[in-house]
Amino acid sequence: MTYAAPIADMRFALEACADLWSLRERFPDLDEDLLAAILEGAGALAGETLAPLNRSGDRARISLANDVVTTPRGFAEAYQAYKDGGWQGLAADPTYGGQGLPRAVALAVMESVHAANMAFGLLPMLTLGAIEAIEQHGAPDQKALYLEKLISGEWSGAMNLTEPQAGSDVGALTTKAVPQADGSYAITGQKIFITWGEHDLAPNIIHLVLARIEGAPAGSKGISLFIVPKFRDADGSRNAVRCIGLEEKMGIHASPTCTMAFEGATGWLIGEENRGLVAMFTMMNAARLNVGMEGVAVAEAAYQKALAYAKERKQGGALIIEHPDVRRMLMTMRAKIQAGRAICYACAVAADGDDKPMEDVLTPIAKSWSTDMGVEVASLGVQVHGGMGFVEQGGAAQFFRDARIAPIYEGTNGIQAIDLYGRKLLGDRGEAMRRVIDMAREAAGQSKDARVATHLGDAANALETATDYMLSAARDDALAGASAYLALAGDVVGGMLLARGVAKTSDAAQSAVLNYYADTVLARAGAHLPLIKLTAAPLAALG
Structure with missing residues (x-):
């Protein structure tokens, strides 16, 4: 497998969409040069060391004998390189050897790691959860004993x-x-x-x-x-x-x-x-955002492979990338990836900025919307490959197989929808979600493209209508529409962030991505409303 970190897209999502530099006062050591060096260094590790092991590791698998699990060839050297690079502790406490950088930057690094090799990336991802739990809930002696070695990657x-x-x-x-x-x-x-x-x-x-x-x-x-x-x-x-x-x-x-x-x-x-759930949710929330990033990452890898295949495969005397339907699939992949990337980064920036209400409302959206998107995009990658996508030799099938676990991990996406409704929406009576709606309307008002402004404004109105319904509906009726509500919220948040980013730049490629997203995703936002308002009664027919 070949993989090249999409650093321009990542920086656009981080800086323009997610507003990374709003954190300057909190993280004065981070500047544009350091950010570029981090993303390029992680991209090199991902492309040169991790990606070549993705296919071979998938085929070799792991084995268990005498209580010992043996990993595929090359993984030990790859983990040593990851550890030696100091990647595990980017956002960790400097007291214990961490670098104290924003979680948003560490999340961007994890995107490259997961895109290159999701199976490998799960190891440092789980360690991150342990670090956060011990940092926030551990006793001083526990922090002294465990954090330095976890942060260094030794353990x-x-x-x-x-x-x-x-x-x-x-x-x-x-x-x-x-x-x-x-x-x-x-x-x-x-x-x-x-x-x-x-x-x-x-x-x-x-x-x-x-x-x-x-x-x-x-x-x-x-x-x-x-x-x-x-x-x-x-x-x-x-x-x-x-x-x-x-x-x-x-x-x-x-x-x-x-x-x-x-x-x-x-x-x-x-x-x-008897307070284990409090500490558990520290790990769980960190994992949920990282799993959302996995969805984006595997989608990016699937997109890169599909794009390369489309540029070399001929059909009917022409490269298949010249076929409008193939271009439609590729553009859908790219637009949804960029929206998911912006959602995940924005959630991390909210966490870094101690904007707890926004972090809380974005976490289930980042996890659920981005992982559902990852499966959809990986499936489109198989479709672009045609028959070669369905056979393992083509390589596209692995991304679909790998991506499919992410909507199940760390609380299934149905549980994320329940969380968005039951804990987040009811918890503050929709206050954080109304902030999201206001931000979407503001981004629509700042857009220089009339179609984007119209579609984003209409989508914000649909989300407001849906929010009013969810807050007033009977619990079972609201739960019946919770997944559709989360999908609508994700569509709007993704569009809002892309529009915010484009308003700050003159990047023609990003504008094209936004326009396509507005015409194909935001334009259909209102179609979620019948599902949101379905009520529980029709579901009773199942028996």
């Missing part, structure tokens, strides 16, 4: 939430934690679908594990979070945690998805007893 991290009988309903978990005399806990239970829960790339893996302390309340109110290292801290001995199985998956074949057994493993409480 990796893993999230252990899901159990066979408790998927998204973490309140149903049965993993137990028994207090020990030395202040530790003995953790016993089984976790499934644990990404990079075991591997041979780092000498220690720091598991963050949800469990219930004996005597704790039932349900989610009785859940605590524990740090369970693969090797114990005091004497370096092997802890009682092991991988007992690997999932055979549709995609991301080079990424181990483990069943983990905790057999009286030594763990330490992070945060307060």
